[in-house]
Amino acid sequence: MTFHIGLIGGGNISETHARAARAISGVEVAAVYGTNSEKARKLCVEHGGRPYTDFAAFLAHRPMDLVIIGSPSGLHATQGIAAAKQGLHVLTEKPIDISTRCADELIETAKKSGVKLGVIFQDRMKPHIRQLKDWIDRGLLGELLLADARVKWYRPPEYYANSRWRGTLALDGGGALMNQGIHTIDLLLWLLGDVSRVQARVATQLHPIESEDTATAILEFANGAIGVFHATTAAYPGYPRRVEISGTEGTVVLEHDRIIAVDLRNAPAEGAKFAERDENRSGSSAVVSDFRGHQAMIEDFLCAVRKDTTPACDGHEGRRSLALIEAIYAAARTPDRTAGRKNSNFHWDTSQ
Numbered sequence: 001m002t003f004h005i006g007l008i009g010g011g012n013i014s015e016t017h018a019r020a021a022r023a024i025s026g027v028e029v030a031a032v033y034g035t036n037s038e039k040a041r042k043l044c045v046e047h048g049g050r051p052y053t054d055f056a057a058f059l060a061h062r063p064m065d066l067v068i069i070g071s072p073s074g075l076h077a078t079q080g081i082a083a084a085k086q087g088l089h090v091l092t093e094k095p096i097d098i099s100t101r102c103a104d105e106l107i108e109t110a111k112k113s114g115v116k117l118g119v120i121f122q123d124r125m126k127p128h129i130r131q132l133k134d135w136i137d138r139g140l141l142g143e144l145l146l147a148d149a150r151v152k153w154y155r156p157p158e159y160y161a162n163s164r165w166r167g168t169l170a171l172d173g174g175g176a177l178m179n180q181g182i183h184t185i186d187l188l189l190w191l192l193g194d195v196s197r198v199q200a201r202v203a204t205q206l207h208p209i210e211s212e213d214t215a216t217a218i219l220e221f222a223n224g225a226i227g228v229f230h231a232t233t234a235a236y237p238g239y240p241r242r243v244e245i246s247g248t249e250g251t252v253v254l255e256h257d258r259i260i261a262v263d264l265r266n267a268p269a270e271g272a273k274f275a276e277r278d279e280n281r282s283g284s285s286a287v288v289s290d291f292r293g294h295q296a297m298i299e300d301f302l303c304a305v306r307k308d309t310t311p312a313c314d315g316h317e318g319r320r321s322l323a324l325i326e327a328i329y330a331a332a333r334t335p336d337r338t339a340g341r342k343n344s345n346f347h348w349d350t351s352q
């Protein structure tokens, strides 16, 4: 069976989607929709398919089994809902949307339409990160105590200046958190479980954008662990993302998407091979040149379609990071009641 894929967006990440899809046997790019006709045409010349600038005509293209959405984040739910209503399976880029209200409508529509819905968080497919998840689930870190996650990335001025949507509240829905930090927020939730309370500060310090370019949060996990999280696009020249997780049985450190330290009381036999530095690690780039994580996400999604099972990151899973980011923004808007007062605090209960 051949899967026919329609790509929505036609920009930077759609190129990654096209390359990842073509690396899978039995998959063809059937059509590309984008508002920039030249970009859509160019993608089709390189990867096949028919270019469209008319969304309704694109959705009517057949054969087409699913769409992969790589348009500006604030359009994901609307476009996903339209595709689901046409009987097309929907795999969308992160974030699922920029509001949980819209995300819920998409989840509901996909369910009613009987189509699969998946959200691309490709880190969940990375071998080292999957290994860490396995160790945590097997209890090798013991009781989880502390998580420390830092996304100190840099985006040059033109990253925002040359884009109509990046850094805007209407289409990006936020900045360093909603666009960049969300990958790591998703990982923390996947690895440590739900967060019950947050305290936060966000700031726009370097870039002339509507949203935050710097954010910091204190997270209290439902399992009792606590964590600190920083995300920025203002840390020149940009560093690999770093996550350190400590439990009663020791600590594991991730840099970018690789384990660089396994300091466990009872280290698993396979631990030694993971604790190496990756000399080819990338600092921080908007371009996903290594498409293997995306390829694995698409393969998993197609498998779920074929076998009628749940994709690794379905709508509900994809919504979790968005909901936590909404809670972080809400906590950051809460006035600082600590100034001049003893024992007061600012926090947002994520159940609110």
Ligand SMILES: NC(=O)c1ccc[n+]([C@@H]2O[C@H](COP(=O)([O-])OP(=O)(O)OC[C@H]3O[C@@H](n4cnc5c(N)ncnc54)[C@H](O)[C@@H]3O)[C@@H](O)[C@H]2O)c1
Pocket: 008, 009, 010, 011, 012, 013, 014, 033, 034, 035, 036, 039, 070, 071, 072, 073, 075, 093, 094, 095, 120, 121, 122, 163, 179, 286, 288
């Ligand atoms: N998973 C990842 O690592 C990753 C990396 C980069 C981007 N992304 C996500 O992909 C999405 C797009 O990011 P990008 O870097 O490709 O941006 P981009 O600006 O390069 O591409 C977006 C494209 O959408 C097109 N577009 C604008 N309005 C549209 C509309 N109404 N309908 C269809 N297309 C429209 C633009 O012409 C542009 O070509 C974002 O949601 C972003 O969060 C994910």
